[in-house]
Amino acid sequence: GKLDGQGIPPDFFSDSNVRKGFAHAFDYDSFIQDVLQNNGTQQNTITIQGLIGYTDSAPRYEHDTAKAEEFFKAAWDGQVWENGFSFPVFFNSGNTTRQQGLEIMKRSVEALNPKFKIDVRELQFSQILTQSSANQLTMWMGSWGADFADPHSFAQPFLDTNGRYAQDIVYSNPKLDKLIAEAVLETDAEKRA
Numbered sequence: 001g002k003l004d005g006q007g008i009p010p011d012f013f014s015d016s017n018v019r020k021g022f023a024h025a026f027d028y029d030s031f032i033q034d035v036l037q038n039n040g041t042q043q044n045t046i047t048i049q050g051l052i053g054y055t056d057s058a059p060r061y062e063h064d065t066a067k068a069e070e071f072f073k074a075a076w077d078g079q080v081w082e083n084g085f086s087f088p089v090f091f092n093s094g095n096t097t098r099q100q101g102l103e104i105m106k107r108s109v110e111a112l113n114p115k116f117k118i119d120v121r122e123l124q125f126s127q128i129l130t131q132s133s134a135n136q137l138t139m140w141m142g143s144w145g146a147d148f149a150d151p152h153s154f155a156q157p158f159l160d161t162n163g164r165y166a167q168d169i170v171y172s173n174p175k176l177d178k179l180i181a182e183a184v185l186e187t188d189a190e191k192r193a
Contacts, residue, residue, distance in 0.1 A: 003076055003079050003080065003083055003085065004083055005083045005084040005085065005086065005115055006086055007085070007086055007087060008085050008086075008087045008138065010135075012076075012085070012087075012138075013139075013169075015075050015076050015080075017071045017072070017074040017075035017076075017080075018071070018072070018075045018076070018080060020061075020067075020068075020071040021068050021069075021071035021072040021075060021080075021109075022068075022105070022109065022139075023061040023068075024061055024062065024063065024064045024065070024067040024068035024071060025063070025065065025068035025072075025105070025108045025109045025112060026061070026063060026104065026105055026108055027063045027104050027107075027108050028042045028060075028061070028062070028063055029063065030063075030104055031100075031101055031104050034100075035097055035100045035101060035104070036097070042060055043060075044056070044058040044059060044060040045058050046151075046154040046155060046158045046159065047151045047154055047155070048146075048154070050149075051149065051150065051151045051154075052150075052151050052189055052192055052193045053151045053192070053193045054151075063108070065108075065111075065112060068108075068109075068112055069081075069112055069113075072112060072113065072116075081113060081115075083115065084113060084114075084115020084116050084117070085115070085116060085117065086117035086118075086119070087117075087118065087119070087138045087139075088118075088119040088120075088121045088138060089102050089105065089106070089118055089119070089120055089121070089138060089139040089140065089141070090102075090120075090121050090122070090123045090128055090137055090138075090139070090140040090141075091120070091121075091122060091123075091140065091141050092122075092123065092124065092125035092128055092142075093122050093123065093124050093125065097143075098141040098142070098143070099120065099122070101141050102118075102120045102141050103120055105118065105141075106118040106120055123140075128140050128142075132168045133167065133168065135168070135170065144157065144158075144165075151183070151192075152180070152183065152184045155180045155183070156180060156184075159171070159173070159176055159180060160176070160177050160180050161173070161174070161177050162177075
């Protein structure tokens with residue numbers, strides 16, 4: 001529960017430098033090539049290609065160890081880099097794709113600093129959902145498939161305050177909530193985008 005190299009505090013990920021450090025540490029190309037066998041792409045937004053609102057021009061995180069190191073050194077006023085951390089990350093039982101993705105994350109992050117320790121663990125999916133909803137998990141790897149081919153099937157769960165994943169990460173943006181509610185009712189595709 002402390003930033004002492006033996007664990008992490010409950011609000012560890014509230015520092016954007018921590019999140020950006022992880023985002024730049026992940027080797028996206030290895031995941032796509034080696035795990036997904038080139039049957040995937042790296043997203044830069046929650047809206048996928050072919051749906052209203054998709055853009056290829058939004059920035060993407062890149063696997064950049066120098067940037068990852070820079071962000072980790074800035075995280076928690078330098079304490080993350082100085083003290084290190086140790087915590088578990090989770091995938092649902094039997095999902096080797098997610099397991100391999102977390103193993104890539106582990107290798108990439110641990111290569112930056114010998115004080116960084118990540119333990120990849122398997123949990124039943126029901127436990128992951130229950131514990132993540134109760135904010136009891138550090139990090140877990142998941143995926144999302146749309147229930148129907150519409151951007152709302154992505155915007156609501158990820159970005160709306162009452163969305164499944166927004167609740168997991170305690171994200172709330174009332175202005176965005178309003179836009180999501182308006183967009184799902186809009187029939188003009190241009191306005192909707």
